[in-house]
């Protein structure tokens with residue numbers, strides 16, 4: 001983890017703790033009895049739960065470059081997901097601890113704490129916030145099976161209602177409200193930016209200049225900027241929103257795609273595999289039609305190729321960041337270290353970028369490319385790695401591909417003594 005990432009994580013921790021630090025003098029320390037201790041813990045859990053919820057919303061803001069403070073957008077989404085889950089658990093504990101705190105007095109007192117008369121508006125708003133949270137979080141944690149991504153996104157908008165209700169619950173009850181206003185503005189501001197402002201302010205228009213078929217169900221789009229081009233680094237990705245009116249699906253929907261061109265290339269390229277309705281429709285997007293591009297995001301190669309020798313393992317469509325990296329090496333002499341790329345594919349037919357990558361390797365001493373075909377060799381193993389890259393244990397490792405492949409490789413390399421901090425992975429799935 002780099003210094004910037006530590007700084008980003010530190011800022012998040014401070015933001016989460018801020019309301020509690022301000023409230024602590026008023027809360028004092030828990031008393032001696034179990035009831036007093038539970039009452040205190042319940043309040044602390046509530047404060048921490050809500051501040052985590054607001055910070056979770058704030059980090060959904062998605063501004064190019066800011067994600068790198070947190071190790072890239074994919075890491076930021078993992079933090080978002082964990083914080084959201086943590087907030088939910090803390091809010092449950094908040095409710096339960098406050099009810100149990102008065103249980104020694106009587107059962108009625110405990111029930112009345114949970115369900116007070118309707119005139120206690122602030123408390124009922126808290127329940128409504130909790131209900132909204134259950135509805136939008138349940139599909140995220142696969143409670144009802146996997147939801148269609150776009151439907152899940154629309155449902156997730158309920159988080160804005162949950163935040164407003166939770167703030168209306170806490171502000172009348174809190175002594176110091178400054179921190180809540182601050183975090184509330186950050187959380188709700190992030191949602192307003194994402195949903196209302198960024199579709200207009202953060203996207204750049206490009207035109208589809210080429211659609212090159214690479215294999216069955218895989219094309220590479222070549223996109224030309226209509227205005228100022230976007231600057232990016234190898235391994236980063238963009239959100240692509242096609243506007244082609246003839247598309248059978250996905251028109252106006254944003255989807256993340258890795259940039260497969262090298263920084264500075266006149267065309268922005270993205271290799272796109274048919275994995276669902278929108279990516280299927282993109283296989284035949286009209287040449288000359290407009291797409292909106294937002295980004296770049298991600299920090300896969302950690303800002304620059306490391307001086308340390310690298311091992312790249314790309315599987316299936318997960319080869320795209322390495323195609324961008326190899327094209328960067330070919331065009332701009334982008335690395336000081338040597339790179340060994342293993343291209344993992346089912347067979348030669350599915351290794352759609354292999355010929356170009358081999359040509360780059362022939363022209364450039366710094367990169368070597370080896371294909372690994374699952375149908376011929378079975379799963380990647382240590383003997384194969386040793387045979388083609390004897391010093392793989394010493395290298396900085398980058399893996400991108402389907403989750404099963406990434407897990408297998410991570411375990412394989414870990415068992416050979418490659419430290420986890422030196423293994424960088426990207427899976428094309430934010431859920």
Ligand SMILES: Cc1cc2nc3c(=O)[nH]c(=O)nc-3n(C[C@H](O)[C@H](O)[C@H](O)COP(=O)(O)OP(=O)(O)OC[C@H]3O[C@@H](n4cnc5c(N)ncnc54)[C@H](O)[C@@H]3O)c2cc1C
Nearest residue numbers: 149254255256257258272273275276277278279320428429
């Ligand atoms: C960082 C990143 C880089 C990617 N790079 C590439 C690439 O270079 N080439 C490529 O072919 N694919 C890439 N993908 C995957 C690509 O985004 C999905 O295949 C595409 O969004 C599927 O949409 P669909 O409507 O066709 O399929 P659906 O059936 O709607 O979705 C299939 C799966 O794709 C994911 N997905 C769908 N929409 C989104 C979205 N808006 N945001 C995040 N995930 C979504 C979900 O996990 C979903 O379950 C990348 C994904 C990520 C997260």
